[in-house]
Amino acid sequence: MREQAAGRPELRGDCARCFGLCCAALPFTASADFAVDKAAGTPCGHLRPDHRCGIHDRLRQEGFSGCTVYDCFGAGQRVSQVTFGGRDWRGGPPERARRMFDVFPVVRQLHELLWYLTEALALPAARPVHDDLRRALAETEHLALGSPEDLAALDVGAHRRAVDVLLRASELTRAGVRGRRRDRRGADLMGARLKGADLRGVSLRGALLIAADLTGADLRGADLIGADLRDTDLTDADLTGAFFLTQPQVQAARGSAGTRLPGSLTRPAHWAPAV
Known part of the structure; x- marks a missing residue:
């Protein structure tokens, strides 16, 4: 059922091709999931100059279990290598870093939606809505390839709500469960x-x-x-x-x-x- 989504490596995080965006763009609060507070746009203290995590092999032991459950669905490498053409937020103008950090969460939501749409297309019972799923998939792909300005201005929440075809795919599939x-x-x-x-x-x-x-x-x-x-x-x-x-x-x-x-x-x- 799920091979189609699993066969899209661009929807899986590839940290080697990302500039540590999840470690810099996103905020977190001291809690059971994170050992310290961190503001959005502020690099984590464990982020190394090569954009790798300095405590990756012991995140849970160090109190950062929240990091172990995060997945960008490939948005990190898309923003790093495509949207910004391989230009790092480090060493560049502050405006570039701000724009990258603003765009990353938007693309992450679009990539998650791409995962769901791709998976829905692999559901045989959802065949009656496959055409609608393909259209929604193409539109979401198009949005994810937008310029930094377009992505920053996108109401991604409205787009997610508009893709109601996922609900219909769910209903068709669950109808066949005894x-x-x-x-x-x-x-x-x-x-x-x-x-x-x-x-x-x-x-x-x-x-x-x-x-x-x-x-x-x-x-x-x-x-x-x-x-x-x-x-x-x-x-x-x-x-x-x-x-x-x-x-x-x-x-x-x-x-x-x-x-x-x-x-x-x-x-x-x-x-x-x-x-």
Whole structure:
């Protein structure tokens, strides 16, 4: 189902071709996810001159688990190498750095949308809306290739809301899943006890599942776009066939050797290894 999205390496972060934009452009607040405060546009103190992270191999131990769950969907190398033609924010005029930092979050959202649209095109049940998906994909690709000025002026939120074809693709796909298909879009399920729950074909779009217990739950065919899986217990859960699930969501959750994931996603290093 997901090979089409997995086959687009430009939608996966390539830090070697990026100027450390996520480490400089984005803000973070001292919390369980970050050891210190950092303002937007201020380089992280651990960012080295070569744009690599000085504590990459021990981020969790140093209190930066938030960094381990972040994925730019390839926006970093797009902005660094395409939008700004390989010109670094370091050593250039301050205006260039400001523009790069403003544009990066916009392109990141567009690239995430490209991932979802590409995945939707690989859903056989969504064939009736494939033409609409292709049009939305082409439009989003066009926007992502815009100039720095165009990207800075783009209302990316409005564009995301306009791509409602993803919702139709979800409905068509989930209609073919046997059993209950409750709509839990946006549901507050923080800390919910859902051990062994049958969630096949359920819409969990934007649901808050922070610290929820989904041990052994069946999530095949569930729509997980935008679901908050921070500290969600996915021990022995079955997510094969779940769609619109991303690597950052998986990274933010807890899992085990028995957790089953879609083939395009990588088992996080902090999970128990698969047997």
